[in-house]
Amino acid sequence: MTKWVVKDKDVFWPSEEMKKKANMSDPNIYGESLKDQVSFWASKASELFWFDKWKEAYQEDPPYFKWFVDGKTNLCFNCLDRHLDSRGDRPALIWVPEPPEEEGFTLTYRELHEKVCRFSNVLKGLGVKKGDRVGIYLPMIPETQIALLACARIGAIHTVVFSAFSTESLKDRLVDSGAKILITADGYYRRGKPIELKEKADKGVEGTEVEKVVVVKRLGSETKMKEGRDLDFNDIMENSEPECEPEKMESNENLFILYTSGTTGKPKGIIHDTGGYMVQAYLTTKWIFDLQDDDVFWCTADIGWVTGHTYACYGPLLNGGTMLTYEGSPDYPDLGVWWKIIQEKKISVFYTSPTAVRMFKKAGTGWIDKHDLSSLRLLGSVGEPIDREAWIWYFEKIGGGNCPILDTWWQTETGGILITALPGIGPFIPTVAGKPFPGTRLEVLDEDGKKTKQGQEGYLVQKKPFAPGMLRGVYGNPKKYMDTYWSKYGLDVYYPADGAIEQEGGNIKILGRSDDVMKVAGHRMSTAEMEDAINRHPNIAECAVVSKPDEIKGEVPVAFVILKNREPSDEMKKEIKKTTDKYIGPIARPAEIYFVEDVPKTRSGKIMRRILKNMLRGKDLGNITTLRNPECVDRLKEIIG
Secondary structure (H helix, E strand, O other), X not given: OOOOEEEEOOEEEEOHHHHHHOOOOXXXXXXXXXXXXXXXXXXXXXXXXXXXXXXXXEEEEOOEEEEEEOOEEOHHHHHOHHHHHHHOOOEEEEEEOOOOOOXXXXXXXXXXXXXXXXXXXXXXXXXXXOOOEEEEEOOOOHHHHHHHHHHHHHOOEEEEOOOOXXXXXXXXXXXXXXXXXXXXXXXXXXXXXXXXXXXXXXXHHOOOOOOEEEEEOOOOXXXXXXXXXXXXXXXXXXXXXXXXXXXXXXXXXXXXXXXXXOOOOOOEEEEEEOHHHHHHHHHHHHHHOOOOOOOEEEEOOOOOOHHHHHHHHHHHHHOOOEEEEEOOOOOOOOOOHHHHHHHHHOOOEEEEOHHHHHHHHHHOOHHHHOOOOOOOOEEEEOOOOOOHHHHHHHHHHHOOOOOOEEEOEOOOOOOOOOEEOOOOOOOEEOOEOEEEOOOOEXXXXXXXXXXXOOOOEEEEEEEOOOOOOOOOEEOOOHHHHHHHHOOOOOOOEEOOOEEEEEOHHHOEEEEEEOOOEEEEOOEEXXXXXXXXXXXXXXXXXXXXXXXXXXXXXXXXXXXXXXXXXXXXXXXXXXHHHHHHHHHOOHHHOOOEEEEOXXXXXXXXXXXXXXXXXXXXXXXXXXXXXXXXXXXXXXXXXXXXX
């Protein structure tokens, strides 16, 4: 077999064969696209369908900006209708359920189009109009993509809530967005067990503006349905018309709100528009994942995260591709389930997290060796920087030394990948994400806003004109938008709060978060949100949450807890974990809990989490004499050991 990637001193390059086949293989694209970024993106937007062409490609009033002004389009139309004549009978979505004995199925573009139209008409029949918000609280089942696409078709704004999130997390998002409809399920399967979802949904809608709840009967179990409010998905779909005209959306009208962890304890509603997001999702999928006609693309991310929005729904469909969705976990019924799916469904492009890679690496190659993974041609990594050992293992054991590894950097706020290596250009360097995507200008600045020297640590930023898929605000909170993203370097520089180093050739190495946000198994969680949840326990006076490195998950939360009216105990630790489960979800459960008398603070009372993080990492604590309570540091060292 011809190797598609060759190795040279820990730097990997695409083969000539790959360059010839790739959708983009000209290294000059980086420089050419920056000569006129607006014209570059406008030319790519022209590859998609527009009811009315834009009058102005880019317009800005920092920190706000618009793309394709007055252009009229519809994202769902571009995902489905545009392909019906040429690819109507091509597989659009392959669904694999978790229970091994249950058969999955495939939806062609024509079949998916019909289901989306039917559900679009359902929503309209429920009074949903353009601009209304629709909550989606669903597991990884095809109805999830159907719901997203139906909202996009009629101009409703969807806000997806990760199905493992708690009732409180759901309620917070429904209240903040003002959603009038919730789409949920009776439950789903996870590691062989049915997980009830409807009961959580019922509690989550209490005290919100939700008027109707649409329920997908995934488990088929007895489910309490509230008369006059709850509707069975299948029943209402049967009586719905199979055709629905797409709404003509102005490019800068809202497409979705997706909530991400903030530094105040409450999630931020990140707003993405229609046209700009569509163009960026289309092009990044086309060039980064190099989708070809015979590819089957599997992005393992849940739809509840932005990775699932862009690369497990919209991006592949915009390119007329075939995507796979799997309901279950990567270790059930055994650690071979993913590799079995890759073999049986002939997956060629595989996009997953470093957490998953490290889990499989730790388990050894026994399960992998039982399966034929030769269909793979591209591998991707998302969620956090991937360490060198995991990178090499992924390359050699999963890709057989034949697949480029795309280490991708982006955020909920960016809408799509902004830093990586392109498959037809390279290079692919372990621990180095790559170059800024063509048409985008990302740099590394020092504290004073000056460009760093090669190899020097600094802060990653984006310079204008900003990528079309970027966030357009924080829902209902313009001050938060301003303070979070535009206060460090001014209104012309987007600050994503990640540390970085620019290396030789303009390649960028991401160092991780520079603020109080951690990446737990690739999921962004704020210390403030976790502290807010823990502090709700009536016997806790105060707490501080920081992260520490973890071999599997990358980072895990660690809580330092000050009790009131209770003695430290294992039972108390269990109660704290139950509290985080209730208000956020199991993903925020602390890996370790230390009961302490005090935590390091400044004289103004701010918790110095940096000192706690350095303690856990065995690093130098720096100057602690300016603390209000330096004496607590030695006691903490004894507790941590």
